[in-house]
Amino acid sequence: xxxxxxxxxxxxxxxxxxxxxxxxxxxxxxxxxxxxxxxxxxxxxxxxxxxxxxxxxxxxxxxxxxxxxxxxxxxxxxxxxxxxxxxxxxxxxxxxxxxxxxxxxxxxxxxxxxxxxxxxxxxxxxxxxxxxxxxxxxxxxxxxxxxxxxxxxxxxxxxxxxxxxxxxxxxxxxxxxxxxxxxxxxxxxxxxxxxxxxxxx
Amino acid sequence: xxxxxxxxxxxxxxxxxxxxxxxxxxxxxxxxxxxxxxxxxxxxxxxxxxxxxxxxxxxxxxxxxxxxxxxxxxxxxxxxxxxxxxxxxxxxxxxxxxxxxxxxxxxxxxxxxxxxxxxxxxxxxxxxxxxxxxxxxxxxxxxxxxxxxxxxxxxxxxxxxxxxxxxxxxxxxxxxxxxxxxxxxxxxxxxxxxxxxxxxxxxxxxxxxxxxxxxxxxxxxxxxxxxxxxxxxxxxxxxxxxxxxxxxxxxxxxxxxxxxxxxxxxxxxxxxxxxxxxxxxxxxxxxxxxxxxxxxxxxxxxxxxxxxxxxxxxxxxxxxxxxxxxxxxxxxxxxxxxxxxxxxxxxxxxxxxxxxxxxxxxxxxxxxxxxxxxxxxxxxxxxxxxxxxxxxxxxxxxxxxxxxxxxxxxxxxxxxxxxxxxxxxxxxxxxxxxxxxxxxxxxxxxxxxxxxxxxxxxxxxxxxxxxxxxxxxxxxxxxxxxxxxxxxxxxxxxxxxxxxxxxxxxxxxxxxxxxxxxxxxxxxxxxxxxxxxxxxxxxxxxxxxxxxxxxxxxxxxxxxxxxxxxxxxxxxxxxxxxxxxxxxxxxxxxxxxxxxxxxxxxxxxxxxxxxxxxxxxxxxxxxxxxxxxxxxxxxxxxxxxxxxxxxxxxxxxxxxxxxxxxxxxxxxxxxxxxxxxxxxxxxxx
Numbered sequence: 001x002x003x004x005x006x007x008x009x010x011x012x013x014x015x016x017x018x019x020x021x022x023x024x025x026x027x028x029x030x031x032x033x034x035x036x037x038x039x040x041x042x043x044x045x046x047x048x049x050x051x052x053x054x055x056x057x058x059x060x061x062x063x064x065x066x067x068x069x070x071x072x073x074x075x076x077x078x079x080x081x082x083x084x085x086x087x088x089x090x091x092x093x094x095x096x097x098x099x100x101x102x103x104x105x106x107x108x109x110x111x112x113x114x115x116x117x118x119x120x121x122x123x124x125x126x127x128x129x130x131x132x133x134x135x136x137x138x139x140x141x142x143x144x145x146x147x148x149x150x151x152x153x154x155x156x157x158x159x160x161x162x163x164x165x166x167x168x169x170x171x172x173x174x175x176x177x178x179x180x181x182x183x184x185x186x187x188x189x190x191x192x193x194x195x196x197x198x199x200x201x
Numbered sequence: 202x203x204x205x206x207x208x209x210x211x212x213x214x215x216x217x218x219x220x221x222x223x224x225x226x227x228x229x230x231x232x233x234x235x236x237x238x239x240x241x242x243x244x245x246x247x248x249x250x251x252x253x254x255x256x257x258x259x260x261x262x263x264x265x266x267x268x269x270x271x272x273x274x275x276x277x278x279x280x281x282x283x284x285x286x287x288x289x290x291x292x293x294x295x296x297x298x299x300x301x302x303x304x305x306x307x308x309x310x311x312x313x314x315x316x317x318x319x320x321x322x323x324x325x326x327x328x329x330x331x332x333x334x335x336x337x338x339x340x341x342x343x344x345x346x347x348x349x350x351x352x353x354x355x356x357x358x359x360x361x362x363x364x365x366x367x368x369x370x371x372x373x374x375x376x377x378x379x380x381x382x383x384x385x386x387x388x389x390x391x392x393x394x395x396x397x398x399x400x401x402x403x404x405x406x407x408x409x410x411x412x413x414x415x416x417x418x419x420x421x422x423x424x425x426x427x428x429x430x431x432x433x434x435x436x437x438x439x440x441x442x443x444x445x446x447x448x449x450x451x452x453x454x455x456x457x458x459x460x461x462x463x464x465x466x467x468x469x470x471x472x473x474x475x476x477x478x479x480x481x482x483x484x485x486x487x488x489x490x491x492x493x494x495x496x497x498x499x500x501x502x503x504x505x506x507x508x509x510x511x512x513x514x515x516x517x518x519x520x521x522x523x524x525x526x527x528x529x530x531x532x533x534x535x536x537x538x539x540x541x542x543x544x545x546x547x548x549x550x551x552x553x554x555x556x557x558x559x560x561x562x563x564x565x566x567x568x569x570x571x572x573x574x575x576x577x578x579x580x581x582x583x584x585x586x587x588x589x590x591x592x593x594x595x596x597x598x599x600x601x602x603x604x605x606x607x608x609x610x611x612x613x614x615x616x617x618x619x620x621x622x623x624x625x626x627x628x629x630x631x632x633x634x635x636x637x638x639x640x641x642x643x644x645x646x647x648x649x650x651x652x653x654x655x656x657x658x659x660x661x662x663x664x665x666x667x668x669x670x671x672x673x674x675x676x677x678x679x680x681x682x683x684x685x686x687x688x689x690x691x692x693x694x695x696x697x698x699x700x701x702x703x704x705x706x707x708x709x710x711x712x713x714x715x716x717x718x719x720x721x722x723x724x725x726x727x728x729x730x731x732x733x734x735x736x737x738x739x740x741x742x743x744x745x746x747x748x749x750x751x752x753x754x755x756x757x758x759x760x761x762x763x764x765x766x767x768x769x770x771x772x773x774x775x776x777x778x779x780x781x782x783x784x785x786x787x788x789x790x791x792x793x794x795x796x797x798x799x800x801x802x803x804x805x806x807x808x809x810x811x812x813x814x815x816x817x818x819x820x821x822x823x824x825x826x827x828x829x830x831x832x833x834x835x836x837x838x839x840x841x842x843x844x845x846x847x848x849x850x851x852x853x854x855x856x857x858x859x860x861x862x863x864x865x866x867x868x869x870x871x872x873x874x875x876x877x878x879x880x881x882x883x884x885x886x
Contacts, residue, residue, distance in 0.1 A: 140560035
């Protein structure tokens with residue numbers, strides 16, 4: 001099944017499915033609405049528990065407001081639900097510590113994740129938040145693959161990794177932001193050192 | 202003991218505790234006993250390996266591949282009085298239990314008469330198959346059977362290290378069903394296989410051959426799906442013809458995969474092969490098209506119906522992988538990918554949720570983690586927190602001044618250290634800093650686990666220093682849960698020392714200076730295992746050398762003086778000596794142990810391939826005060842059967858059981874005193 005044909009539909013554009021399966025309605029933080037099949041929801045532990053706890057009937061699904069997912073935008077949620085619909089009914093992998101962990105990216109997933117890094121970043125956050133184990137596995141594999149053939153300098157650029165000096169500077173800045181007197185104390189300490197003082201106190 | 206009268210659960214427990222060879226023998230008694238054993242599923246037994254060579258069969262099972270049944274010819278020189286009669290179907294043969302000191306030693310030996318070897322092997326196989334076949338698989342490994350190859354089971358692996366008559370092979374394939382897989386090693390072939398030999402129809406064939414015309418014949422006649430050829434040479438033309446055969450669509454319609462590993466000097470003219478076979482270059486997008494894992498392919502060829510096979514060729518070999526798409530589909534797909542900007546922005550790795558970060562680091566390769574850890578302390582800590590326990594151990598292989606760091610189940614090389622002068626394309630190297638030392642690095646395409654992946658080049662004087670830095674970094678990353686081993690081959694000046702190494706294996710094919718060894722053991726921690734193969738030692742090791750303190754020490758050497766010194770000074774637990782005649786020193790060693798002053802932790806001494814005269818055996822027995830073991834004493838304290846013949850007593854009463862014959866000496870310290878042993882066996886009597 002291609003990405004374009006995945007049965008995730010925006011409410012304005014698509015007709016109500018003719019099948020008698022239950023389709024839940026979800027709303028992203030930018031007010032985009034999606035209908036997702038009950039089976040597809042099972043891929044997300046978080047959503048599955050949520051709908052179980054709600055105990056909606058078919059009428060409730062239609063009549064009550066869509067379930068709001070506050071911290072995921074419509075573009076990301078669309079990818080998430082496309083993935084869930086494509087993989088619905090598949091067993092959820094259990095990380096049983098069998099090593100080494102081997103993850104292969106299926107063709108559908110590879111095409112789905114052929115997106116810019118910003119959106120991939122959001123997709124991983126969404127997979128983590130919604131607890132979709134296999135989506136997290138394949139998306140992380142894609143990020144891990146970015147390290148292939150890179151030097152440390154290239155890795156720094158690819159993953160935006162700070163050096164020790166940058167980490168130190170960030171830590172100092174964070175401390176200062178927390179305690180505005182810290183900078184003054186540090187300056188005074190430096191000044192005393194310059195003047196030859198042995199001890200600050 | 203009426204086992205069949207026991208309650209079912211107890212019967213089951215008894216049978217679960219028995220060794221496989223015992224179950225095998227019990228199953229021969231009656232159909233009822235056979236059914237009873239079948240009902241107790243020994244599911245830990247997943248595989249039974251059958252190995253056969255010219256006059257021998259070994260049936261091995263279990264995770265440690267323990268030999269359960271061995272077939273030997275009845276003329277084998279052993280004590281015939283120990284053999285007992287046994288019926289296998291209509292055949293009467295003899296059997297004997299041997300003491301199994303190591304898993305690959307024989308346990309139950311069945312002696313066959315001339316020409317009955319394969320028949321008895323087939324019977325043993327059938328019996329084991331009936332017993333365990335519903336959950337265990339069988340594999341047959343044939344080694345150097347030049348007369349006839351057994352056909353009672355399809356062989357998955359064959360090795361012929363001499364010249365084999367083509368008829369023998371032909372007969373074998375005529376008499377077995379069509380095979381799905383075979384790994385075959387052939388040194389030389391007398392005569393030719395017919396062009397419609399069923400060898401060529403095997404679905405997956407791995408062939409190691411130095412016989413040029415056989416490799417040629419395989420390439421010309423192969424009809425299966427997957428073919429791997431190793432150690433071949435001079436087949437440039439045949440490769441082109443093979444590809445032409447595939448491209449024509451008239452043959453090889455189910456063909457999937459070809460991999461050829463050439464012997465040096467490799468292919469004569471790669472460009473010519475590329476030209477004749479019609480190789481086309483892959484763009485990065487086309488390379489990634491249809492790939493799930495990282496692709497090594499750099500080019501492709503197109504079949505007449507448009508189907509693509511991705512290929513990679515260099516001097517050392519060629520790989521060709523037939524894909525499910527046409528050239529048109531691939532180029533169109535690659536164009537779409539090219540149009541999309543995949544990685545325009547950076548990926549903020551450290552801003553992912555913890556679980557995602559952990560996943561990413563779990564899926565990276567060891568060399569990538571190593572390079573990442575060089576970036577900052579924070580990254581080092583993050584990687585440390587993701588425990589990659591599947592590594593288990595890191596093996597450092599050194600050959601001259603080349604270092605290979607290997608890890609994982611298949612001991613894959615993940616970092617290689619080479620000298621800067623190593624001949625390779627310097628334009629591909631990129632500069633990196635390792636603790637302030639400027640080096641260069643390059644990623645190589647890793648076709649086999651032992652091939653290099655990440656190569657770090659440094660100038661000659663600092664290569665050893667760089668190896669220390671790499672080892673230090675790896676220890677910081679993985680040292681909490683992996684062990685470090687080193688294997689040093691033919692290095693004679695200064696041996697590389699890494700503090701975290703606990704197992705050392707060394708092979709010196711030429712004379713090595715004693716002080717070089719002395720220095721090595723001074724500079725590493727006390728070794729759990731030391732395994733050294735010497736030819737000659739120049740000078741003497743000091744009696745307090747830390748080599749002697751290795752917990753387990755294995756020495757392979759015919760250099761008598763060294764063996765004597767080891768016997769005089771060893772302080773560890775287990776000592777194995779291979780290949781030196783035993784003399785008075787063995788008596789002195791026993792005296793040293795008996796005195797209770799030294800060798801307090803000592804457990805085991807084994808001499809193998811030693812030669813002792815029968816007269817000498819008696820002299821050693823007399824001088825060292827060997828006492829004979831009665832059958833009761835022999836069995837006392839032994840979990841299984843025992844072949845110890847005598848024992849000696851330490852001054853504090855502790856017993857060591859002994860096995861001695863004219864080519865082996867084994868001394869095994871027990872945890873009980875002579876008094877306890879005698880008292881207990883008296884009670885039993």
